[in-house]
Amino acid sequence: MTHAWGWEAEEAVTIAREKVANAIGAVSREIIWTSGASESINTALKGVFNSYSSRGKHIVSCVNEHQAVLVTLRYLESQGAQVTYLPVNQMGEIDLEDLKRAMTRDTILISLMAAHNEIGVIHPLEAIGKIAKEAGVFFHVDAAQACGKIPIDVEKMGIDLLSASAHKFYGPKGCGFLYVRKRNPYVNLTPLIHGSSTHESGLRAGTLAVPLIVGLAKALDIAVKEMPQESQRLISLRKRLWKGLHEKLAISLNGHSAHRLPGNLNISFEGVMASDIIIQMKGVALSAGSACSSGSNQSSHALSTLGMSEAQALSSIRFVLGRFNTEEEIDYVIGRLIEVVTKLKH
Numbered sequence: 001m002t003h004a005w006g007w008e009a010e011e012a013v014t015i016a017r018e019k020v021a022n023a024i025g026a027v028s029r030e031i032i033w034t035s036g037a038s039e040s041i042n043t044a045l046k047g048v049f050n051s052y053s054s055r056g057k058h059i060v061s062c063v064n065e066h067q068a069v070l071v072t073l074r075y076l077e078s079q080g081a082q083v084t085y086l087p088v089n090q091m092g093e094i095d096l097e098d099l100k101r102a103m104t105r106d107t108i109l110i111s112l113m114a115a116h117n118e119i120g121v122i123h124p125l126e127a128i129g130k131i132a133k134e135a136g137v138f139f140h141v142d143a144a145q146a147c148g149k150i151p152i153d154v155e156k157m158g159i160d161l162l163s164a165s166a167h168k169f170y171g172p173k174g175c176g177f178l179y180v181r182k183r184n185p186y187v188n189l190t191p192l193i194h195g196s197s198t199h200e201s202g203l204r205a206g207t208l209a210v211p212l213i214v215g216l217a218k219a220l221d222i223a224v225k226e227m228p229q230e231s232q233r234l235i236s237l238r239k240r241l242w243k244g245l246h247e248k249l250a251i252s253l254n255g256h257s258a259h260r261l262p263g264n265l266n267i268s269f270e271g272v273m274a275s276d277i278i279i280q281m282k283g284v285a286l287s288a289g290s291a292c293s294s295g296s297n298q299s300s301h302a303l304s305t306l307g308m309s310e311a312q313a314l315s316s317i318r319f320v321l322g323r324f325n326t327e328e329e330i331d332y333v334i335g336r337l338i339e340v341v342t343k344l345k346h
């Protein structure tokens with residue numbers, strides 16, 4: 001950079017990189033800016049496979065990962081990768097013994113999400129990281145839903161690569177980051193986007209989206225600082241919502257009751273279609289299944305991996321509570337849902 005205006009932008013990006021690195025226990029040079037979690041995931045999975053497939057072609061993941069991971073893995077399978085998809089139990093948890101057993105001499109990577117987008121279930125990252133270290137394989141974490149919501153420490157958790165999107169923690173849309181471990185061990189990746197080698201240590205070409213990057217870092221900074229109080233507040237709103245509905249309606253909880261994101265509640269309403277409920281809940285932003293498949297009328301793949309029938313899956317709604325939700329709003333939703341579900345049942 002040769003002029004003051006450029007230096008100013010460069011400094012803003014440097015500060016943003018430090019903030020993001022601090023938020024996850026990394027160092028600045030390990031943060032690569034991307035357009036979002038999908039691009040980060042593609043860079044991580046394809047990059048590891050391209051760089052290390054001469055060592056082995058086996059990858060371990062899970063049946064209920066997000067499409068961004070599943071579809072990328074399917075592409076890698078077409079390129080010669082062998083992928084083991086770990087099953088989950090009824091609460092959406094993997095068995096760590098299954099993970100240990102899945103490891104072969106050919107395994108190069110474990111890719112698991114930190115927290116599930118639909119059922120909010122949190123995987124035991126530290127224990128998984130330990131298994132990955134012992135086996136000498138890389139550990140990639142899709143933290144799109146977890147970053148800024150639950151504590152993440154790449155050192156403590158033995159994470160080698162981590163993907164995230166800014167808009168999930170109230171940052172701008174169209175921006176994300178990929179953490180790539182640069183020490184102990186150094187993870188070598190091939191770039192997904194080729195071009196100028198001066199950008200992002202040659203890992204991602206293209207002019208940086210400086211305003212988005214600055215917004216991402218500020219948003220993550222706020223989310224991490226507010227996390228202890230905010231997660232308690234969300235848990236209490238979630239409990240209020242569950243209690244209010246459970247007292248009056250036949251409902252069941254999907255996913256683990258404790259190992260889940262503070263703001264996530266996924267509920268099946270016995271004998272009623274979720275789509276019929278949602279249509280009548282005007283003014284409330286609700287979805288059945290994942291946001292990416294909303295409007296498709298298909299039952300959720302993630303819920304079917306828990307062993308649920310199609311009818312049960314089609315009667316499920318995912319509630320996501322966020323920073324701007326209040327107790328009054330929760331009470332309004334409880335009241336409306338009781339009215340709507342009771343009417344539909346009759």
Ligand SMILES: Cc1ncc(COP(=O)(O)O)c(C=O)c1O
Nearest residue numbers: 036037038066068117144145165
């Ligand atoms: C768990 C998970 N992974 C990946 C993604 C993809 O994120 P993006 O659409 O920002 O690329 C999402 C988005 O909803 C997600 O929930």
